[in-house]
Amino acid sequence: MPEREETSPATPGHQRPPGKEQLETATTVFALMADPTRLYLLWLLSRGEADVTELAASTEAARPAVxxxxxxxxxxxLVQARKDGRRMVYSLRDGHLRRLVTEALSHADHQVTGESWHA
Known part of the structure; x- marks a missing residue:
């Protein structure tokens, strides 16, 4: 079976035109992703759960800032937390955000490296 290029949203509910509330919510997501440290945190969490200590070490940022x-x-x-003993473990809320982060960084990689674009 040939691979199908994914050009349509995952569910029929996502095929309607965005309303004002959806546009404002999406704008908020993009605004939060516009900070390099937050985008990196989201990328790290797209790879799996982590606590503040792990995230601070990976970002080389101060723990209070993280x-x-x-x-x-x-x-x-955008993220959720659960208690694991004395520490809080963070994870992404959903696959949409995981894909958004991955696509944004893949797009940036093409721009930075000059690698040819693909559909």
């Missing part, structure tokens, strides 16, 4: 970024992402509903 905590503040995570609080913003959590407040916006």
């Amino acid at each position: 905590s503040q970024h995570l609080a913003k992402l959590r407040l916006a509903g």
Whole structure:
């Protein structure tokens, strides 16, 4: 069976034109992703769960700064947290965000490397 190029949204509910609320919500997501540290945190979480200590070490950012970024992402509903003993473990809320982060960074990689574009 040939591979199907994914050009349509995953579910029929996503095929309707966006309303004002959807556009405003999407704009908020893009605004939060516009910060390099937050985008990197989202990319790290797209690879799996992590706690603040792991994320701070990976980003080389101060733990309080990472905590503040995570609080913003959590407040916006982009990440979720669960308690594991004394630590909070963070993860992405859904696959849409995971794909959005991956696609944004893949697009940037093409621009930075000059690699040819693909459909």
